[in-house]
Every structure is written in structure tokens, then in C-alpha cells.
Amino acid sequence: MLSFIIKRVLKGLLCVWFIWTLVFVLVRVTGDPTGWMLPDGASTAAVKELREEMHLDEPIIKQYVDSFLDLLHGDMGKSYYYKQDVKKIYSERLRNTFSLAVPSFLLAVAMGIGFGIIAALKHNTFVDRALMTITIVGHTIPSFCFGIILIMIFSVTLHWLPTFGTGSFRHMIMPMLTLAWGPMSSIARLTRGSLLDVMTKEYIDGARMKGLSERKVMVKHALRNSLISVVTVMGVQVGHMISGAVVVETVFSWPGMGQMLVNSAKQRDFPTVQYGILLVAFSVTFVNILVDISYGFLNPKIRESFK
Amino acid sequence: MDDNIIEVRGLKTYYYTATKVIPAADDINFSMKRGEVLGIVGESGCGKTTVARSLVGLINRQNTRIEAGEILFEGIDLAKATPKQLEHIRGNKISMIFQDPFVSLSPVYTVGNQIAEVMRAHSTGKVDKKKERETIIELMRKVGIPSPELRIKDYAYQLSGGMQQRIMIAIALACRPDILIADEPTTALDVTVQAQVLELIRNLKDEFSMSVILISHNLGIVANMCDRILVMYGGVVVEEGSCYDIFKNPRHPYTRGLLMAIPSLKEDREELFSIPGTVPTFTAPVSTCRFADRCPHACDRCREKEPDFVDIGPGHRARCIFADKEVLNA
CATH class of the missing domain: 3.40.50.300 (P-loop containing nucleotide triphosphate hydrolases)
Structure with a gap:
């Protein structure tokens, strides 16, 4: 088990490094940040001087190696725009994003699994169809659209909730719903499908034949077995949620790192983009390692392959 | 009659x-x-x-x-x-054993656990873990499973079809139907x-x-x-x-x-x-x-x-x- 975790962590780090490299190259492909940093009509000499100061005149390989060594020393660089350490810029933003994303994810998982179970138990009834309609809507409506619809209903028409800002739980409701809706829908649909599939398995009748109550059959046998595939999707959904956060934070002016990333990319603020993506890559990889480990707990067959 | x-x-x-x-x-x-x-x-x-x-x-x-x-x-x-x-x-x-033992046993619980389950479902009062384990091993021996004290921790996929069906029989007979x-x-x-x-x-x-x-x-x-x-x-x-x-x-x-x-x-x-x-x-x-x-x-x-x-x-x-x-x- 331990060797599996170590192997998995090393693979994860390799993946994060690869993403960082990719982003390093990609941001530099988009162009030169000196364009906006100097006033219009700045002299070529001034541009050259600034480029030298920012080490952008050096060969890209050298820039890469230098940045990478800095990264290993924990120096993430200074933002071109904010003129301060990117770690400092992100620290508060990261907290804001987490304070939105973590509850949203928990909400998505709780509601998704809950709805999935209800739909499966009430298979082919009105409740099932209603839930599946709701989730297909969540599946198909893009989150920026969904967010705006929520604003239209709850802020503009009903005046119940504030359109933007942070500070109270009321500020969080709409961004949270917007962020959770898509993942919740995927999780609900998958839980339902997987549960319905498991319910046809012979070992469910086997469990019934032991004289277990229907509830026990559901929880101990059906749900436990169907969770294996649900957990996989939960890992993928974390990735979706982080990309969703970019949109949701923009729609609701939520001062998180998603918003920061978009702005930095627009400004060609290389260190800020690189660090932001690094954080995202890190959290997604981390969650996926957790998912892989949880497989082992859920499925003994996989646990054996850990050895 | x-x-x-x-x-x-x-x-x-x-x-x-x-x-x-x-x-x-x-x-x-x-x-x-x-x-x-x-x-x-x-x-x-x-x-x-x-x-x-x-x-x-x-x-x-x-x-x-x-x-x-x-x-x-x-x-x-x-x-x-x-x-x-x-x-x-x-x-x-009344107990029942099915055609295909592999799909009739849950893939995520040990066979010992699955035998215990039926006994617990029909016993009242507290379960004595040690005694329960002995009963299960005895039952597994009775249905012809070699070295049951080791197999009790196995999962269904680790056993052959014949052994799986023997486990099914053990489950079926655990409460003397x-x-x-x-x-x-x-x-x-x-x-x-x-x-x-x-x-x-x-x-x-x-x-x-x-x-x-x-x-x-x-x-x-x-x-x-x-x-x-x-x-x-x-x-x-x-x-x-x-x-x-x-x-x-x-x-x-x-x-x-x-x-x-x-x-x-x-x-x-x-x-x-x-x-x-x-x-x-x-x-x-x-x-x-x-x-x-x-x-x-x-x-x-x-x-x-x-x-x-x-x-x-x-x-x-x-x-x-x-x-x-x-x-x-x-």
C-alpha cells in the first residue's frame, strides 16, 4: 500500500512538472508582456531595456532552467502587473476559491449521490423522471448561463440574494449552486445508473436471500458496489469544478484564483499564470491520488494490485 | 397432511x-x-x-x-x-443457492464476512466475535473447504468456482434451514x-x-x-x-x-x-x-x-x- 502511494505521488509530481512546462512554453507563445507595460510609442531602446530586465531576451531554454531552479527553491517569481511575490497574491485568492469550491464540491457529492439513490429507488416513476430532467439541465446548461439565470431570478426579480461580493453565507448561495450544479448532475446520473446496474446483479438477490432487510441490502451491498464508479467521476469533477470556478468567479465577481488566472492570462503576466496553473495542477493531481487510494478501500481486487 | x-x-x-x-x-x-x-x-x-x-x-x-x-x-x-x-x-x-456462485457472492466482502452476515441477520443478542469466527470456520470445514482459517479472509474472486459454490452452500446452511x-x-x-x-x-x-x-x-x-x-x-x-x-x-x-x-x-x-x-x-x-x-x-x-x-x-x-x-x- 505504501509503495503504491509513493509511486502514485511520484507519478503525480511528474504530471505536475509536465503541466508547468507546457504552461511555461504556452504563455510565451502568446506574445510579449512589454507591450502593455510601457506607454504607447515607447522607444525601441526602452522596450529592449525592459526585456533585458525581465530576462525575456534570454534563450527560452535558459529562462526555463532558471525558472525551474527558482521553483525548486520555492521562489515563484514576481508578478509583472502587481509587482509583488505571486505567492502573496494568491494566498488570499486561494482561500477565497477554496471557501467556495470545497463546500460546492461537498454539496455536489451529497446531493448527487442522494438524488442518484432516490432516482434509482423510484426507478421509472415521476420522481425519477423529474430528477433526471433536472440533472440533464445541469449537464447541458453552461455554468455562466446558469449563473446568470440564477441572478435574474433571485437578485433581479425577487431581490433575495446579492448579485456579487463576499462576506456572508447569502453571498455564497448562488455561486455555490452554480458551481455545484454541473458536477452534482453528473454524479447523480452516474450514481443512479450504477446503482440500477448493481441492483440487477445476482449477489443482490443473494443478499436478500440471507434475510437482510431491503435497506441493508441497498446500503451494504448495492451502494457500496456502485460507489466504485462514482468515486472515479468525483475525481474528474474536481477538475471540472476548478475550470468552472474561473467562470463562476467571473460571473459573480468572486475574488478567487480563477478570476485572477483569467486576468493574468489576458495581461501576459507569466509568473502569475504559471503559479496559478501550478496550484490548479497540484490540487487536481492530489485529489486524483486520493481517488486512486480510495479505490483500494472500495474494491479488494484493486487493493491486491497495490501490493 | x-x-x-x-x-x-x-x-x-x-x-x-x-x-x-x-x-x-x-x-x-x-x-x-x-x-x-x-x-x-x-x-x-x-x-x-x-x-x-x-x-x-x-x-x-x-x-x-x-x-x-x-x-x-x-x-x-x-x-x-x-x-x-x-x-x-x-x-x-428456507435458503437458496444460485446457478453461478461467482456473481452470487458480493465482490467487495470477504467470504467469512458474507457467511457471518446471514448468521447475524437471524441471531438476536450480541455477537461474540471469537465464537462466531469458530462457527464460520467449522461450517467452512463442513462444506469441504481446505484450511478454512486462511480462506475465511479471501474474496470470492480468489476462490475457484467449486469453492465459491461451497461458500454459497455454507451461507445457505449457516442457520440450519x-x-x-x-x-x-x-x-x-x-x-x-x-x-x-x-x-x-x-x-x-x-x-x-x-x-x-x-x-x-x-x-x-x-x-x-x-x-x-x-x-x-x-x-x-x-x-x-x-x-x-x-x-x-x-x-x-x-x-x-x-x-x-x-x-x-x-x-x-x-x-x-x-x-x-x-x-x-x-x-x-x-x-x-x-x-x-x-x-x-x-x-x-x-x-x-x-x-x-x-x-x-x-x-x-x-x-x-x-x-x-x-x-x-x-
């Missing part, structure tokens, strides 16, 4: 599809005594599994219903039993293992003094084990009798067909006999002899109405208008 452990009277279990009503089990009557082995034979889809599952309420309630009839067991009618009553009976008084329903218990197993598992069931039957309902499409298996046999076709019992009656004096053309289809070393036959045609699906109500379309002796009378049972001897009867006539022997 008080010594009957279970009595089934006029059982009708129907499937409902969008357009049709299929009489999967139609007017089934039988009873069993303690220690008796009843065989139910027939082709796939003849309703034998439906009968077995109806006994313990293990039917898909969305499209299947027990339409009529009584299943009398210990003073309750299982056909109308509440979920609570059924839970009390399943695994405790009165009746064991074995639904094609050896079909999914290797031929060499089949005989061992059947032998095991036979020995345990005596030791636990249970009654066994053995469902099979294999007449050879049934002949070896059963006291009485029901031959089913198209949802009805077409012939019933003692093992001797069925094999030495079959009166229904279908039973004869089945017997002739068994390959024999004694006779020098070029081709194996097979009953022409396939099992049709009927829609209720049926107003013809269900076997008429495949029967070599069928006449107009067979298609007028469903024939009643004709008594041939004590406990031996067949659902054929010619059952008591010698014409069939020609």
Missing part, C-alpha cells in the same frame, strides 16, 4: 410485459415432506426458477406478480407474506466439480435433515438425488411422480422426449435425439396443450383445451390426454 413441510397450491406467477401477460408458472401444486428431495426439471424458460423464486418472494415486483395460489409454510402463506415475514424466513428457514432450494447448483461448474458439489449437498441434507428442492435441466443429476420429480414445460407441470415413475414409466410425451435425449453408451445411435422445435412463449390464458406443437401424438383434441392431469398411479400423474393409454408406447 400435517407432516408436509411446505405445500404449494395452485400457484400462478405471471410476468407482465408492455403488451402481454406471460404465465411463467401456472397452476403449480406440490408438497414436500421433511428430508425429501424434490427435483424440478425442464428446459430453460419452462418456469422452474420462477417457481423456486416465488417460494421466497424473490421476484421482480415491477413486472412479476403472484397471481393466485398459496404457499403454506409453518402456518403462513408465503405468497401473501409481508417483507418482514419473508426476511425472517430467507436464509433462516428446513428447506434448501438449489437452482441449477452445478451448471456453472466444471464437470469434475459438479459431482463433488452434488455429493456434498446430499450428505449435508442428511446431516441437517433438510428438504431439498433441486432445480436442473439435467435429468442425470435429478435421477441421482431426487425422491420425487416435477417435469415442467411452458409454465406448467406436465408430469410428476417418483424418480422411478419418471424414469421407468414416463407417461407424458415431453418426459419421454427428455429421456430419449440423454445420450446412452448402451445403445448404438447414429444421432442424438432432440425434441423438434423450440419452447414457445405463451400468453395467458392458455387454451391448448402447451406441448401440442412439438408433440408427435398431438391431435385436434389437444388443441381444444388444456388437458387436465390424468392419474396413473399413486403420486404419479401426467397432463396428457393419452397418459393412461398404451397408444404412446407404439
Whole structure:
């Protein structure tokens, strides 16, 4: 088990490094940040001087190696725009994003699994169809659209909730719903499908034949077995949620790192983009390692392959 | 008839599809005594599994219903039993083993855990873990699992098919049931293992003094084990009798067909006999002899109405208008 975790962590780090490299190259492909940093009509000499100061005149390989060594020393660089350490810029933003994303994810998982179970138990009834309609809507409506619809209903028409800002739980409701809706829908649909599939398995009748109550059959046998595939999707959904956060934070002016990333990319603020993506890559990889480990707990067959 | 452990009277279990009503089990009557082995034979889809599952309420309630009839067991009618009553009976008084042990065992729990589960479901009071473990190991030894103290921690996929079925039998017998329903218990197993598992069931039957309902499409298996046999076709019992009656004096053309289809070393036959045609699906109500379309002796009378049972001897009867006539022997 331990060797599996170590192997998995090393693979994860390799993946994060690869993403960082990719982003390093990609941001530099988009162009030169000196364009906006100097006033219009700045002299070529001034541009050259600034480029030298920012080490952008050096060969890209050298820039890469230098940045990478800095990264290993924990120096993430200074933002071109904010003129301060990117770690400092992100620290508060990261907290804001987490304070939105973590509850949203928990909400998505709780509601998704809950709805999935209800739909499966009430298979082919009105409740099932209603839930599946709701989730297909969540599946198909893009989150920026969904967010705006929520604003239209709850802020503009009903005046119940504030359109933007942070500070109270009321500020969080709409961004949270917007962020959770898509993942919740995927999780609900998958839980339902997987549960319905498991319910046809012979070992469910086997469990019934032991004289277990229907509830026990559901929880101990059906749900436990169907969770294996649900957990996989939960890992993928974390990735979706982080990309969703970019949109949701923009729609609701939520001062998180998603918003920061978009702005930095627009400004060609290389260190800020690189660090932001690094954080995202890190959290997604981390969650996926957790998912892989949880497989082992859920499925003994996989646990054996850990050895 | 008080010594009957279970009595089934006029059982009708129907499937409902969008357009049709299929009489999967139609007017089934039988009873069993303690220690008796009843065989139910027939082709796939003849309703034998439906009968077995109806006994313990293990039917898909969305499209299947027990339409009529009584299943009398210990003073309750299982056909109308509440979920609570059924839970009390399943695994405790009536147990069942299934065709494919691998898919009948949960993949995520150890076999020891799965045996413990049935014991806990039917015991009141606190569980003594150590004693429970001993009981499980003892039970595993009894069903012929070597080094049970190691295997108790195994998962189903780590065991062979024969061992898996032995685990299923251990689960079924953990609470010393009165009746064991074995639904094609050896079909999914290797031929060499089949005989061992059947032998095991036979020995345990005596030791636990249970009654066994053995469902099979294999007449050879049934002949070896059963006291009485029901031959089913198209949802009805077409012939019933003692093992001797069925094999030495079959009166229904279908039973004869089945017997002739068994390959024999004694006779020098070029081709194996097979009953022409396939099992049709009927829609209720049926107003013809269900076997008429495949029967070599069928006449107009067979298609007028469903024939009643004709008594041939004590406990031996067949659902054929010619059952008591010698014409069939020609």
C-alpha cells in the first residue's frame, strides 16, 4: 500500500512538472508582456531595456532552467502587473476559491449521490423522471448561463440574494449552486445508473436471500458496489469544478484564483499564470491520488494490485 | 397432511410485459415432506426458477406478480407474506443457492464476512466475535473447504468456482434451514466439480435433515438425488411422480422426449435425439396443450383445451390426454 502511494505521488509530481512546462512554453507563445507595460510609442531602446530586465531576451531554454531552479527553491517569481511575490497574491485568492469550491464540491457529492439513490429507488416513476430532467439541465446548461439565470431570478426579480461580493453565507448561495450544479448532475446520473446496474446483479438477490432487510441490502451491498464508479467521476469533477470556478468567479465577481488566472492570462503576466496553473495542477493531481487510494478501500481486487 | 413441510397450491406467477401477460408458472401444486428431495426439471424458460423464486418472494415486483395460489409454510402463506415475514424466513428457514456462485457472492466482502452476515441477520443478542469466527470456520470445514482459517479472509474472486459454490452452500446452511432450494447448483461448474458439489449437498441434507428442492435441466443429476420429480414445460407441470415413475414409466410425451435425449453408451445411435422445435412463449390464458406443437401424438383434441392431469398411479400423474393409454408406447 505504501509503495503504491509513493509511486502514485511520484507519478503525480511528474504530471505536475509536465503541466508547468507546457504552461511555461504556452504563455510565451502568446506574445510579449512589454507591450502593455510601457506607454504607447515607447522607444525601441526602452522596450529592449525592459526585456533585458525581465530576462525575456534570454534563450527560452535558459529562462526555463532558471525558472525551474527558482521553483525548486520555492521562489515563484514576481508578478509583472502587481509587482509583488505571486505567492502573496494568491494566498488570499486561494482561500477565497477554496471557501467556495470545497463546500460546492461537498454539496455536489451529497446531493448527487442522494438524488442518484432516490432516482434509482423510484426507478421509472415521476420522481425519477423529474430528477433526471433536472440533472440533464445541469449537464447541458453552461455554468455562466446558469449563473446568470440564477441572478435574474433571485437578485433581479425577487431581490433575495446579492448579485456579487463576499462576506456572508447569502453571498455564497448562488455561486455555490452554480458551481455545484454541473458536477452534482453528473454524479447523480452516474450514481443512479450504477446503482440500477448493481441492483440487477445476482449477489443482490443473494443478499436478500440471507434475510437482510431491503435497506441493508441497498446500503451494504448495492451502494457500496456502485460507489466504485462514482468515486472515479468525483475525481474528474474536481477538475471540472476548478475550470468552472474561473467562470463562476467571473460571473459573480468572486475574488478567487480563477478570476485572477483569467486576468493574468489576458495581461501576459507569466509568473502569475504559471503559479496559478501550478496550484490548479497540484490540487487536481492530489485529489486524483486520493481517488486512486480510495479505490483500494472500495474494491479488494484493486487493493491486491497495490501490493 | 400435517407432516408436509411446505405445500404449494395452485400457484400462478405471471410476468407482465408492455403488451402481454406471460404465465411463467401456472397452476403449480406440490408438497414436500421433511428430508425429501424434490427435483424440478425442464428446459430453460419452462418456469422452474420462477417457481423456486416465488417460494421466497424473490421476484421482480415491477413486472412479476403472484397471481393466485398459496404457499403454506409453518402456518403462513408465503405468497401473501409481508417483507418482514419473508426476511425472517430467507436464509433462516428456507435458503437458496444460485446457478453461478461467482456473481452470487458480493465482490467487495470477504467470504467469512458474507457467511457471518446471514448468521447475524437471524441471531438476536450480541455477537461474540471469537465464537462466531469458530462457527464460520467449522461450517467452512463442513462444506469441504481446505484450511478454512486462511480462506475465511479471501474474496470470492480468489476462490475457484467449486469453492465459491461451497461458500454459497455454507451461507445457505449457516442457520440450519428446513428447506434448501438449489437452482441449477452445478451448471456453472466444471464437470469434475459438479459431482463433488452434488455429493456434498446430499450428505449435508442428511446431516441437517433438510428438504431439498433441486432445480436442473439435467435429468442425470435429478435421477441421482431426487425422491420425487416435477417435469415442467411452458409454465406448467406436465408430469410428476417418483424418480422411478419418471424414469421407468414416463407417461407424458415431453418426459419421454427428455429421456430419449440423454445420450446412452448402451445403445448404438447414429444421432442424438432432440425434441423438434423450440419452447414457445405463451400468453395467458392458455387454451391448448402447451406441448401440442412439438408433440408427435398431438391431435385436434389437444388443441381444444388444456388437458387436465390424468392419474396413473399413486403420486404419479401426467397432463396428457393419452397418459393412461398404451397408444404412446407404439
